[in-house]
Amino acid sequence: EGAVARASQLVAYLEPGSTLSYDIARELSWYDPQLLTDIQAGEYLSLHMNTIIDNIGALEKITVRLYDSSGEITALTQIISIEKIVATNFDLEITLPSYQGNDLQRIEIEPIFRTDAEYSSDNTIGIPRVETLIWNETFLFIDNNTGSIFLNHTLYYDFFNESTSPELVYMFNEDLKYLALPEGVEFNWSSTVYLFNNTSYDLFIPNTYIDPDTGENSTFTSGDLIMIRYFSPVDRGxxxxIKNIYYQKKPLNYDSLPSIAECLLINSDDPTNYTQITQPYNIDLPIPITPFIESYSDMFSQIVIDINxxxxxxxxIDGYIDISHILFSVNNPAYIFTVDEVAIIEKCFY
Known part of the structure; x- marks a missing residue:
């Protein structure tokens, strides 16, 4: 077989300083000892993890470390950039030891978090959020203690009520004019905790405000457009x-044919003439496998190929390289290659 796939699912919350450890030797010795033997014999190229990562904006990169019985295999420490994770549809590709008797025991995944901008430790305000809503009298209620009328609006993000901002909520009209509240009138909020400690926040918006044009007290009417700006706590985790794990086996005659699929940029009058493909030059770009996305599900994985x-x-010649065709080829018949779209993008440098 060209690959071994196992269906499993794991959800973990990772904070700065935490790691996710996969005890591959113990796991495989339990349900597939032959696979473990083959991996430790160097017969597998890589391990792919099909993931979903929430709050990926907080990440800078991911560091992967492999360990054998003696300790860390430093030569196989891998850095996976966020750009690569996004470009490969959150497929984490981890290179496995290629030599025999490698005694691989476990794999540790450490997220490295951002410390810049809003993720700085100096940020005591939180992350600004903006939402728009329509005043709807269906969601009005009266505060029995004060007799004030409020609109109940469920916030899309968490509400940071400990923000050091001068105001926790700012309100604007459709012309983006700031709407101050009359003296003694304030916003209020409540929170509800659901299953798995998920929390929902409701903001109570008073129906009275100070008209920015007249300075007089005014009230909202049905259909008024409102914009609110508030702050969410910084989530640094x-x-x-992890939905699936896929082990990529070395293809047949891998040492003499290391590329599974490739993209060739050629200059040829006849792309079917092999001698013209190799002369005077061709630009050979290897194409990685995408084991979790397939044409049968009408889904395609996006890969980025950098061309220098x-x-x-x-x-x-005169500063230009002539390229007549883009040729895709699969060097191993055990693999299916499907192309949905090709886009040529020029990078911009600032």
Whole structure:
């Protein structure tokens, strides 16, 4: 078989300083000892984890470390950038030891979190959030203690009621004019805790405000558009959901044919003539596998192939390299290759 796939699911909340450890030796020795033997014999190239990562904006990168019975295999420490994770549809590809008798025991995944901008430890205000809503009298209620009328609005994000901002909530009209509240009138809120400690926040918006044009007290009417700005607490952790794990076996004759699929940029009058494909040059770009996305489900994985044409500047004429065709090829018949769309993007540098 070209691969071994196991269906499993794990959800973990990871904070700064925490790691996720996968005891691969113990796990496989229990349900597939032959797979473990083959991995430790160097017959597998990589391990793929199909993940969902919530709050990925807090991440800077992910560090992967492999361990054998003697300790860390430092030569196989891997850094996975957030850009790569997003580009591969959250498929974490982890390179496995390629030599025999590697005695791989466990894999540790450590998220490295951002410390810049709103994720700085100096941020005591929180993350600003903006929402728009329509005043709807269906959601009005009267405070029995004060007799004031409020609109109940469920916030999309968590509400940071400990923010050091001068005001916890700012309100604007459809012209983006600030709406101050009359003296003695204030916003209020409540929170509800649900299953798995999920919390929902309701903001109570008073129906009276100070008209920014007249300075007089006014009331909202049905259909008025309102914009509110509030703050959410900074979440410096991530929720990682590992849905599937896939072990990529070495293809047949891998040492002599290391590329499973490739993209060739060629200059040829006849792309079916192999001699013209290899002469005078071709730009060979390996294409990684995408084990969790397939054409049968009408879903395609996006991969990014960086092309550095300066490497081939010896073939340039008047500063240009002639490329007539883009050729995709699969060097191993055990793999299916499907292309939905090809986009050529020019990078911008600032």
């Amino acid at each position: 991530i929720t990682a959901n 044409l300066s490497t081939y500047e010896q073939y340039a």
